[in-house]
Amino acid sequence: MKVGIIGAGFTGLSAGYYLTKEGHDVTIFDRDGVPGGLAIGFQEKNWEWSLEKHYHHWFTNDRSILSLARELNYKVFITRPKTSVYVDGKFFQLDSPLNVLQFPRLPIFDRIRMAFVLGLMRYNPFWKPLEKIRAVDFLPKVMGKRAYEKLWEPLFINKFGDRRHDISLAWFWARVRKRTPSLAYPQGGFLKFANHLANRIKKQKGKIFLNTEVISVESDKETKINIKRNLEIKSIKFDKILVTLPTFFFLKLAKNLPGDYVKRLSKLEGFGAINLVMRLDRKFLNDNTYWLNICDKNSPVMAVVEHTNFMNSKYYDREHVVYVANYFLPNDPHFKMTDNELLKECDPYLKKINSKYRENLISYSVFRTPFAQPLIPMNYSKMIPPIETPLKNVYLSNIQQVYPWDRGTNYSVENGREVAKMMMNLV
Numbered sequence: 001m002k003v004g005i006i007g008a009g010f011t012g013l014s015a016g017y018y019l020t021k022e023g024h025d026v027t028i029f030d031r032d033g034v035p036g037g038l039a040i041g042f043q044e045k046n047w048e049w050s051l052e053k054h055y056h057h058w059f060t061n062d063r064s065i066l067s068l069a070r071e072l073n074y075k076v077f078i079t080r081p082k083t084s085v086y087v088d089g090k091f092f093q094l095d096s097p098l099n100v101l102q103f104p105r106l107p108i109f110d111r112i113r114m115a116f117v118l119g120l121m122r123y124n125p126f127w128k129p130l131e132k133i134r135a136v137d138f139l140p141k142v143m144g145k146r147a148y149e150k151l152w153e154p155l156f157i158n159k160f161g162d163r164r165h166d167i168s169l170a171w172f173w174a175r176v177r178k179r180t181p182s183l184a185y186p187q188g189g190f191l192k193f194a195n196h197l198a199n200r201i202k203k204q205k206g207k208i209f210l211n212t213e214v215i216s217v218e219s220d221k222e223t224k225i226n227i228k229r230n231l232e233i234k235s236i237k238f239d240k241i242l243v244t245l246p247t248f249f250f251l252k253l254a255k256n257l258p259g260d261y262v263k264r265l266s267k268l269e270g271f272g273a274i275n276l277v278m279r280l281d282r283k284f285l286n287d288n289t290y291w292l293n294i295c296d297k298n299s300p301v302m303a304v305v306e307h308t309n310f311m312n313s314k315y316y317d318r319e320h321v322v323y324v325a326n327y328f329l330p331n332d333p334h335f336k337m338t339d340n341e342l343l344k345e346c347d348p349y350l351k352k353i354n355s356k357y358r359e360n361l362i363s364y365s366v367f368r369t370p371f372a373q374p375l376i377p378m379n380y381s382k383m384i385p386p387i388e389t390p391l392k393n394v395y396l397s398n399i400q401q402v403y404p405w406d407r408g409t410n411y412s413v414e415n416g417r418e419v420a421k422m423m424m425n426l427v
C-alpha cells in the first residue's frame with residue numbers, strides 16, 4: 001500500500017514507523033526542516049543536547065512512547081524533579097499528598113478537603129460523568145473556596161483566561177490522574193529522539209520530505225497530495241493519505257468536504273502557546289524547582305520551568321535553561337508582540353522571583369505556536385473528530401482526538417499506531 005502522511009510530528013512519525021514495519025510504502029511530508037512537530041527542538045552551538053522549543057517531559061506511565069523508545073533501543077532518563085507553587089510571593093513544594101497537608105497558606109481543614117478532592121480525582125477511574133460538569137463550578141464547591149481561590153483559580157485564569165468557564169472537569173481529572181512524581185526524558189532531547197525514529201523509518205524504506213509544505217489534499221477520482229517544495233508545485237498519488245495536523249488546518253487543506261462536516265469540526269477550538277526560553281549562567285530557581293506554577297491571577301507568567309533542574313546542565317554547556325510559559329487564544333495580541341516586548345512584560349514579575357536574573361542572562365529566544373492545547377469543553381466525547389473523513393481513503397489522526405487524557409506525545413504514538421492498524425485494515 002502506498003501511503004502519504006502529512007506531518008512529521010510524533011503522530012505522523014509513529015504511524016510511518018508502524019506502517020513501514022509492515023512493509024508499506026510510506027512518504028512523510030513536513031513543512032518544517034526537522035521532525036518533531038510541537039515537540040520540536042533546537043540546539044545552541046556549544047550544547048551537547050537539543051532542547052524543546054516548548055517544555056516537554058514524559059510521565060513514567062506514558063507507556064506507549066516509553067515502550068516505543070525501548071523497542072528502538074533508545075535511552076530514557078527517569079528522575080523525580082521538584083514541582084512547586086508560587087503563592088503570596090513565596091515558594092512551596094507541592095508535589096505529594098504530604099505537601100498538600102502541610103501547605104501553610106491554608107487552614108488545616110481546607111488542606112484536608114483539598115487533599116480529599118485531589119485523591120478523588122486520582123483514584124476514580126470513571127471520567128465520563130465528569131465531562132458533564134464545569135471544572136470551575138465543581139472545584140470551589142467541593143474543595144472549598146479558599147483553597148480554590150488560593151491555588152487553582154489563578155492557574156485556570158493564567159492558562160485559559162475567560163475561556164476557563166468552558167473547561168470540563170474531565171480535563172482536570174486527567175491532569176491529576178495521569179501525573180507521576182517521577183518524570184522521563186529521552187537522552188539528547190526530543191529532537192534527537194524524533195530524528196532517531198525518522199532514521200528507523202528510512203531504514204524500513206520510508207521516505208521523509210522536510211521543508212515540504214502540503215498545500216492541498218484531494219480524493220475525487222484519485223487520492224492525491226499537492227505539495228510545494230523549493231517553489232515547485234507537485235501532485236503525488238497515494239492509495240491512502242493520513243493527515244496529522246490540527247483539524248482547523250485539515251479543513252483548510254482538504255478539497256470538497258461536505259458543509260455539515262466542516263461546520264461540526266469548525267467548533268473545535270484550541271489555545272496557542274508562547275514560550276520565552278532564557279539561557280542563564282546561574283540558576284533561576286535556586287531551590288531546585290523544575291516546575292513552578294504561578295498562583296497569582298495578575299501575573300503575566302503562567303509557569304516557570306527550569307529544564308536544567310530536571311536534566312543536568314552539563315548537557316547544555318553548564319548553562320541554566322528556563323522556560324517562561326504562557327498560553328493564549330490564537331487571536332491574542334501577544335502573538336503580535338516582539339520578543340523584546342514579551343520579555344519586558346514578564347520582566348518585573350521575573351525579578352520578583354529572582355531579582356538578579358538579568359545579570360545572569362546570556363540570551364533569550366521566544367517560540368510561538370498558534371495551536372498547542374485543545375480546548376476541552378463539556379461533553380467533548382461527542383465532539384471528537386472521527387478518524388475516517390468524508391474523503392475516501394483520507395484519514396485524520398491528530399491532537400484533538402486525544403481524550404480523556406490531556407494531549408501529549410505518548411498519545412501521538414498511541415494514535416499513530418491505531419490509525420496505522422486501521423489503514424492496514426487490521427481493526
Ligand SMILES: Cc1cc2nc3c(=O)[nH]c(=O)nc-3n(C[C@H](O)[C@H](O)[C@H](O)COP(=O)(O)OP(=O)(O)OC[C@H]3O[C@@H](n4cnc5c(N)ncnc54)[C@H](O)[C@@H]3O)c2cc1C
Nearest residue numbers: 007009010011030031037038054056057213214372408409
Ligand atoms: C507548550 C507545550 C507543552 C507540551 N508539553 C508536553 C509534554 O511535556 N509532554 C508531551 O508528551 N507532550 C507535550 N506537549 C504536546 C505534544 O507536543 C503534542 O501532543 C504532540 O507533539 C502532537 O504531535 P502531533 O504529531 O499530533 O502534532 P504536531 O506535533 O502538531 O505535528 C504536526 C506536524 O505537521 C506539520 N505541518 C503543519 N502544516 C503542514 C503542511 N501544510 N504541510 C506539511 N506539514 C505541515 C507541522 O510542521 C508539524 O510537524 C506539549 C505541547 C506544547 C505546545
